[in-house]
Amino acid sequence: MSSSPTPGTDGHAPGVPTELYSSFTNSVRELADATLRSNADAETLARAEALVREVTATLTADQIPGTHGESCPQGGLVGSWGNTVVGLRNPVAIPLVFAYETDRVWAEFTPGALFEGPPGHMHGGVIAMFLDQVLGELAVHLNRPGLTANLSVDYLKPTKLNTVLRIEAWVERTEGFKTWTTGTVSTADGTVCAKGTGLFILPRFLREKSLAEITEAQQHDATTS
Numbered sequence: 681m682s683s684s685p686t687p688g689t690d691g692h693a694p695g696v697p698t699e700l701y702s703s704f705t706n707s708v709r710e711l712a713d714a715t716l717r718s719n720a721d722a723e724t725l726a727r728a729e730a731l732v733r734e735v736t737a738t739l740t741a742d743q744i745p746g747t748h749g750e751s752c753p754q755g756g757l758v759g760s761w762g763n764t765v766v767g768l769r770n771p772v773a774i775p776l777v778f779a780y781e782t783d784r785v786w787a788e789f790t791p792g793a794l795f796e797g798p799p800g801h802m803h804g805g806v807i808a809m810f811l812d813q814v815l816g817e818l819a820v821h822l823n824r825p826g827l828t829a830n831l832s833v834d835y836l837k838p839t840k841l842n843t844v845l846r847i848e849a850w851v852e853r854t855e856g857f858k859t860w861t862t863g864t865v866s867t868a869d870g871t872v873c874a875k876g877t878g879l880f881i882l883p884r885f886l887r888e889k890s891l892a893e894i895t896e897a898q899q900h901d902a903t904t905s
């Protein structure tokens with residue numbers, strides 16, 4: 681079975697619109713939730729497994745090597761397709777869709793059973809991962825991209841699954857190539873469930889580059905801002 685060396689110049693396989701990637705990936709997210717919560721009997725599960733394995737074989741017949749970030753080092757839409765929190769083509773992502781304001785980034789989302797830690801509640805590691813993303817998105821949004829050097833989370837209340845949550849971030853302070861951002865995960869009534877702070881540092885090898893070069897190097901989807 682062949683594997684394509686890289687996607688086309690815009691990252692799409694011939695004739696595939698972004699909407700199809702998006703709707704297909706959503707269908708796989710639904711499959712993951714169905715897999716987790718199905719009460720199907722043994723015969724039904726065995727039939728479903730055969731079908732899923734057939735679909736998997738169809739998809740793996742033609743794949744990019746490695747990751748989307750590696751295949752599209754210039755970043756942009758395709759580079760962010762694989763991101764585990766916001767990736768349009770990543771079935772593991774929710775995906776979060778951020779709104780960008782002058783000094784703030786936020787998103788609303790409703791995590792389901794796939795994100796469980798304590799019974800009925802969101803896993804703390806997943807909360808930290810989502811906070812990392814929103815804190816880093818803000819740094820990028822402010823044209824101060826960086827890698828997470830430090831992330832600290834206070835878990836203030838258990839975070840219920842299957843309720844609308846708001847995640848947002850704002851900047852705390854900046855110093856040269858360092859950016860400290862703070863963010864929260866809260867419920868619709870404003871209760872803060874978790875609060876995180878992050879330090880984002882532009883890596884040494886990028887510090888000498890221009891902002892335009894850095895923007896190209898980062899794996900950020902400029903089209904979402």
Ligand SMILES: CCCCC/C=C\C/C=C\C/C=C\C/C=C/CCCC(=O)SCCNC(=O)CCNC(=O)[C@H](O)C(C)(C)COP(=O)(O)OP(=O)(O)OC[C@H]1O[C@@H](n2cnc3c(N)ncnc32)[C@H](O)[C@@H]1OP(=O)(O)O
Binds near residue numbers: 881
């Ligand atoms: C692979 C390259 C990609 C390049 C892209 C660049 C930026 C854009 C990135 C992402 C944007 C995309 C979407 C945004 C949302 C995403 C959020 C998720 C982000 C992540 O998921 S990201 C993965 C996890 N993250 C890492 O994988 C980092 C591993 N790590 C390193 O890559 C280095 O460790 C680094 C770069 C952190 C520093 O390395 P370095 O060589 O530049 O630092 P250096 O030693 O020169 O120190 C310079 C000054 O920073 C101080 N300093 C250093 N480290 C510190 C620390 N931990 N705490 C407090 N202060 C610290 C020193 O004390 C000194 O301070 P002073 O100048 O005052 O003396």
